[in-house]
Amino acid sequence: MTTTQILFWLLSALAIVGAIGVISCKNPIYGVLWLIIVFFAISGHYVLMNAQFLAIVNIIVYAGAIMVLFTFVVMFINLNEHPEIPKNIYVKAAGIIAGLCLLIVLVAALSRASENNTQLRIDTGVGLIKNLGRTLFNDYVVPFEISSVLFLSAMVGAVIIGKKEKQQTV
Amino acid sequence: MEIKWYLFLSIILFCIGVAGALTRRNSIIVFMCIELMLNSVNLLLVAFSKMHLSIPGTSAYSAIDAQIFVFFIMIVAAAEVSVGLAIIVMMYRNTKSIDINFLNRLKN
Numbered sequence: 001m002t003t004t005q006i007l008f009w010l011l012s013a014l015a016i017v018g019a020i021g022v023i024s025c026k027n028p029i030y031g032v033l034w035l036i037i038v039f040f041a042i043s044g045h046y047v048l049m050n051a052q053f054l055a056i057v058n059i060i061v062y063a064g065a066i067m068v069l070f071t072f073v074v075m076f077i078n079l080n081e082h083p084e085i086p087k088n089i090y091v092k093a094a095g096i097i098a099g100l101c102l103l104i105v106l107v108a109a110l111s112r113a114s115e116n117n118t119q120l121r122i123d124t125g126v127g128l129i130k131n132l133g134r135t136l137f138n139d140y141v142v143p144f145e146i147s148s149v150l151f152l153s154a155m156v157g158a159v160i161i162g163k164k165e166k167q168q169t170v
Numbered sequence: 171m172e173i174k175w176y177l178f179l180s181i182i183l184f185c186i187g188v189a190g191a192l193t194r195r196n197s198i199i200v201f202m203c204i205e206l207m208l209n210s211v212n213l214l215l216v217a218f219s220k221m222h223l224s225i226p227g228t229s230a231y232s233a234i235d236a237q238i239f240v241f242f243i244m245i246v247a248a249a250e251v252s253v254g255l256a257i258i259v260m261m262y263r264n265t266k267s268i269d270i271n272f273l274n275r276l277k278n
Contacts, residue, residue, distance in 0.1 A: 008171055012179045019183050019206055023190030028198045035202050038183075042209050045176075051216050054240055058212075061244050066205070066251050073255045074198060077262050085195060085269065092193045099189025106181045110174070118173040120217065121224040126233045127216075135234045136241070147245045154249035158256040164263075 007048055015041035028074045032067055039063040049120060051127030176217035183210035197258055197270045201251075208247050212240045 018041060021034035039062045046055035086092070125131055136144060187207035191200050219236030222228060258268055265272045 004171065008175065012175075015179065016182055016186070019186040019190075022199070022202055022206060023186060023194065025199075028196055028202075031199050031202055035205065038206065039209065042213055045179075045213055046216060049216055049220050051220070051237060054212075054216060054237055057241060057244060058209075061248055062205075062209070066248060069251060069255055070198065070202065073259060076259065077198075077268060079268075087193060087195050095192030096189050098192055099185045102188055103181060103185040106185070107178060110177055110181070113174070118221060119224050120171050120173060120176075120220040122220055124223055124230060124233075126219070126223065126230050127237060131230070131234055132237055132241075135231070136238055140238055143242060147242065150246070150249050154252050158252045161253065161256040161260050 004048060007044070011041045011044040011048065014038075015045075028079065029071070032070045032074060035070075036063050036067050039067070046127075048122075049127070050122040050124075053127055053129045053132045056129075173217055173221045176214060180210045180214040180217075183207075183213070195269050195271060197261070197268045197273075200270060201254055201258070205247065205251070208243065212243055215240050215243075 015038050018034045018038035022031045022038065025031040025034060039058060043055045043058045043063070046052070046058060087095075184207050187203040187210065190203035190206070194200055194203070215236055219233040219240075222236065223230065223233050261273070262268050265275070
């Protein structure tokens, strides 16, 4: 086994353990921490595949910004007053069985896929910031600018939704 | 590495996300499961972009396009999270709970 393979299996195990931790944790704050572990494992996969730009963006955007937002909301909401009422055991079993069925169907469908040209080539400079940035600012300038409009509208929407409503006089 | 191991890893992560979204009632955890599913798909897209390069005669540009696509998925996910968490906070303010079953009050 080469170093790449050992790292792949380690990061995969970390990601799966973290994902199971997310869905099985009692307190959402632990779920957030498990999810950060999953994101770091996925960033490790990106580094392993030589997609360095996406690895950095994944850490900054997901593990940094989004998870801080989640933590903030979890802290803001007082969950000790209202603990989660567990779902009906049958609904829970049905959900797990549905997930397992999806897993089995997808694995069975894809395990017989063609084996031609399926090796990953990581020795090219495709994932480097230089190449991606050049493409992003040459061919994808308009979507990039539109995404800034999307962010603006998301920000305005979040502020308007989160604003305290005025006390309505009855 | 072969593509199939990345394929199976992404499928496992996606299915864990689906199972979590179906079994939990805490809306924050359901939301985190959705993020998990988005990330598993991103991982698979990057793996496919690297696999695409191993086909002889392909230019690097198509692989770069795939990674730009992943970048835009991340952008949309960030915008989605900010609005979604604002909705959760508003829901908590109105119902004093973040149980997703309380959302069925919307139909009245």
